[in-house]
Amino acid sequence: MKSKTRSDFKKVLPLYIFTLIFVLVPILYAIFLSFMTRTNTWSVEYVFTLDNYRELLKPIYLSTFADSFKLAVAVTFVDIIVGYPAGLFMARLPEKQRNFFFAALTFPFWINSIVRIASIIVLLRTYTTILYSYEAVVITMVYALLPFMIYSVYSAAVKLDNSALEAARMLGASKFRAFLDITLPLTAKGLLSGITLTFIPSMCLIYISDLLGGGKFILAGNLIENQLMKTHNLPLAAAISVVLMIFTGTVILISNRLEPVAKRRRRAR
Amino acid sequence: MSYLVAKDIYKSFESLEVLKGIDLEVDQGEFVTLLGASGCGKTTLLRIIAGLEYADKGSVLLDGNNITGLAPEKRQIGMFFQNYALFEHMTVEENIAYSLKLQKLPKDEIVQRVNDMLKTVKLEGENKRMPDMLSGGQRQRVALARSIIATPKVLLLDEPLGALDAALKKRMQEELKDLQHTLGITFIYITHDQDEALVMSDRIALMENGIIKEIGKPNEIKDKIRL
Numbered sequence: 001m002k003s004k005t006r007s008d009f010k011k012v013l014p015l016y017i018f019t020l021i022f023v024l025v026p027i028l029y030a031i032f033l034s035f036m037t038r039t040n041t042w043s044v045e046y047v048f049t050l051d052n053y054r055e056l057l058k059p060i061y062l063s064t065f066a067d068s069f070k071l072a073v074a075v076t077f078v079d080i081i082v083g084y085p086a087g088l089f090m091a092r093l094p095e096k097q098r099n100f101f102f103a104a105l106t107f108p109f110w111i112n113s114i115v116r117i118a119s120i121i122v123l124l125r126t127y128t129t130i131l132y133s134y135e136a137v138v139i140t141m142v143y144a145l146l147p148f149m150i151y152s153v154y155s156a157a158v159k160l161d162n163s164a165l166e167a168a169r170m171l172g173a174s175k176f177r178a179f180l181d182i183t184l185p186l187t188a189k190g191l192l193s194g195i196t197l198t199f200i201p202s203m204c205l206i207y208i209s210d211l212l213g214g215g216k217f218i219l220a221g222n223l224i225e226n227q228l229m230k231t232h233n234l235p236l237a238a239a240i241s242v243v244l245m246i247f248t249g250t251v252i253l254i255s256n257r258l259e260p261v262a263k264r265r266r267r268a269r
Numbered sequence: 270m271s272y273l274v275a276k277d278i279y280k281s282f283e284s285l286e287v288l289k290g291i292d293l294e295v296d297q298g299e300f301v302t303l304l305g306a307s308g309c310g311k312t313t314l315l316r317i318i319a320g321l322e323y324a325d326k327g328s329v330l331l332d333g334n335n336i337t338g339l340a341p342e343k344r345q346i347g348m349f350f351q352n353y354a355l356f357e358h359m360t361v362e363e364n365i366a367y368s369l370k371l372q373k374l375p376k377d378e379i380v381q382r383v384n385d386m387l388k389t390v391k392l393e394g395e396n397k398r399m400p401d402m403l404s405g406g407q408r409q410r411v412a413l414a415r416s417i418i419a420t421p422k423v424l425l426l427d428e429p430l431g432a433l434d435a436a437l438k439k440r441m442q443e444e445l446k447d448l449q450h451t452l453g454i455t456f457i458y459i460t461h462d463q464d465e466a467l468v469m470s471d472r473i474a475l476m477e478n479g480i481i482k483e484i485g486k487p488n489e490i491k492d493k494i495r496l
Contacts, residue, residue: 163354171368
């Protein structure tokens with residue numbers, strides 16, 4: 001038993017080393033940096049300080065975080081409204097048509113995302129008046145992140161047993177009731193992972209807010225970019241990253257918790 | 270007039286004609302078996318009676334009412350699915366209580382009836398278990414309990430014993446037959462197993478290529494089955 005776990009450990013050891021070097025070390029370094037002092041010569045002095053976090057409590061940063069959060073909520077909301085039914089629909093298609101829709105969803109990823117965004121700019125400029133507005137940013141982010149929502153919902157919905165839905169109907173449930181009692185709880189996990197996959201990136205897709213918002217809308221991601229590229233304040237950039245990481249971690253934690261809670265509640269009833 | 274009538278039923282899927290003029294009459298409390306090879310249209314006929322498919326032509330009458338276009342949930346017909354179709358996210362108790370909850374019965378009545386039903390199908394004390402923790406035989410009993418607790422006018426059973434081994438099958442055949450007697454529910458039963466059909470049925474409808482070729486009591490039809 002012991003030797004088996006040891007050989008198992010050996011097999012995954014490279015993975016641990018990889019994770020350590022490329023994931024854990026940078027994160028720890030960012031956390032470390034966020035407590036350091038910035039010097040006048042645009043470099044970092046290794047003196048402990050809480051000034052970077054104090055700086056983030058200023059209204060300009062707080063309001064940016066709040067705006068970014070609101071935008072992410074809006075984008076996620078629209079993606080749920082559009083992507084949840086789309087994922088369910090796709091899962092119910094016969095295999096041939098399903099493959100077609102899959103290809104249609106995947107195809108845009110063959111094209112560089114900046115090119116795709118540029119073509120949206122052309123579209124919006126030609127056919128609408130909303131370019132460089134909040135709506136334009138939301139629409140483009142919804143478009144960019146929608147496939148993730150659809151995939152997540154689809155992968156849960158495709159495992160759904162259609163006869164369970166039929167059984168509910170035979171036992172007296174209307175179509176809608178059967179959806180609420182069977183489809184929704186059994187696809188909740190996919191929906192939650194879809195929410196995670198759209199909510200978190202939409203706080204940081206800065207090229208979209210830059211290109212389609214005309215520089216009027218600043219996301220949490222923009223703050224980091226500004227500190228890195230413009231003011232060269234590495235410790236402050238690190239502090240913003242840490243706050244974002246905590247935020248992201250919280251969202252993931254909540255969505256992980258939500259599913260078993262929903263299940264347990266059903267059991268207790 | 271008979272209790273359940275399927276009259277002149279036609280059904281095609283794309284260019285494939287599955288049912289070609291089915292006439293079937295079933296009396297109240299009767300146990301009728303649709304016997305035939307796979308692809309003969311017996312499951313489609315069952316699904317049309319259930320309301321899960323609609324016939325291209327023909328009508329279905331139950332207890333004097335025309336239910337041809339009625340949604341499945343309004344027919345008071347129960348169905349036992351071949352794969353049991355249990356609600357995997359609900360406990361045994363919740364599975365069985367589902368139809369009673371939809372009828373908005375008082376809570377204590379639901380609890381009482383579910384517990385009685387669990388006793389009937391010999392699953393006492395399994396109330397809080399999840400379906401994926403049950404054995405195949407137990408899952409089958411849950412499905413059965415769930416479909417008969419609402420006392421449907423007719424229960425449709427699609428190869429209910431298909432997945433069982435021979436010994437268990439024999440026992441379940443007897444239990445099902447007893448249960449049908451005690452409850453007095455009309456059964457329409459699908460199987461491709463001739464012996465099973467002969468042992469259990471009041472009447473057997475022999476299906477072939479989308480029509481009912483012969484229909485009659487087991488002893489009348491016995492020789493026609495074994496061609």
